[in-house]
Amino acid sequence: MDYKEKKVMTIGIVSELTGLSERQIRYYEVRGLITPSRSNGGTRKFSFSDVEKLVDIANKMEDGLQTFEIKEMERRKRRKEEEAKRRMIRGQINAAFRLRE
Amino acid sequence: MDYKEKKVMTIGIVSELTGLSERQIRYYEVRGLITPSRSNGGTRKFSFSDVEKLVDIANKMEDGLQTFEIKEMERRKRRKEEEAKRRMIRGQINAAFRLRE
DNA sequence: CGTGTAAGGAATTCTGACACG
DNA sequence: CGTGTAAGGAATTCTGACACG
Known part of the structure; x- marks a missing residue:
């Protein structure tokens, strides 16, 4: 979109x-x-988001990280974000209940 | 940018x-x-802005307009925008002067 | 005027492999 | 492990032209 x-x-x-x-x-x-996704012919197609991610990867590689470490960092980051989301939802549900009491 | x-x-x-x-x-x-701009090899390179412009062009072509008419419409639009800009600047200058008096 | 198409060539990308380390 | 490179092939794009209208 x-x-x-x-x-x-x-x-x-x-x-x-x-x-x-x-x-x-x-x-x-x-x-x-x-x-990246692929065209029918097989050529890779990237987004600006991919470009940003690559720049970030390049920086981390320069810092001496290995690819699998970078991947793990991303996994952790994603989990943290999901947790934060869950906490927010829980907080809003609690707030709604408090209003009813 | x-x-x-x-x-x-x-x-x-x-x-x-x-x-x-x-x-x-x-x-x-x-x-x-x-x-569009060109790569060293000569292949065209377009922006999302170009894509939007093309969609607009496609609509106007469907309306039966000719390319030179579309180009003229753009010229007029640009002039209007520039005029509006000049008016705004003049307005702000006048406002500044009024404050000093 | 606007667009389709076949033609030939050039630029771009793809994969799998060898190399180094 | 991460990256360079030469190899051969395939996909993509380019231009100029002919065609129709």
């Missing part, structure tokens, strides 16, 4: 935008760090 | 996004209705 999430770029442009080599980008896909 | 203005898409994706044929898109470029 959002422009940022639309998979529209080929790998060459993503390479220019991120400064990463095509080889690196393909490798990060193999490691499951990004998930 | 903005994602919307970044020239990142090849003509095939633009064709999918707009429903227009590549032929039509190239023709609208020749007529000066859109101005």
Whole structure:
């Protein structure tokens, strides 16, 4: 829906935008760090969101992290966000009950 | 700067996004209705802004307008916007002067 | 005028592999 | 593990032209 999430770029442009080599980008896909979609012919299509993610990955690689570590960081981050969401919902439910009492 | 203005898409994706044929898109470029940039190799690169413009063009073509008419409409629109801007600036200058008196 | 199409060539991307480390 | 590279093939795009209208 959002422009940022639309998979529209080929790998060459993503390479220019991120400064990463095509080889690196393909490798990060193999490691499951990004998930570009494909055209019917098989060419990868990336979103601006993917580009942002790649820049973040590049920074972490520079810090000496390994791909599997980066992947785990993302997993943890996602869990934290989900937890925060659940807490918020619980809080709102509690608030609603308090109003009824 | 903005994602919307970044020239990142090849003509095939633009064709999918707009429903227009590549032929039509190239023709609208020749007529000066859109101005994609080029890669070093010569392939066209479009922005989401271009895509929006193309959808607008497609609608006007369906209404029976000719390319030069569409181009003129854009010229008029731009002039109006510039006028509005000038009016606004003048208004603010006048307001500032009134405050000093 | 606006668009389809076949033609030939060039740019782009793809995969699997070898290499280094 | 992460990345460079040469290899061969396939998908994508490009231009100029002919066609129709």
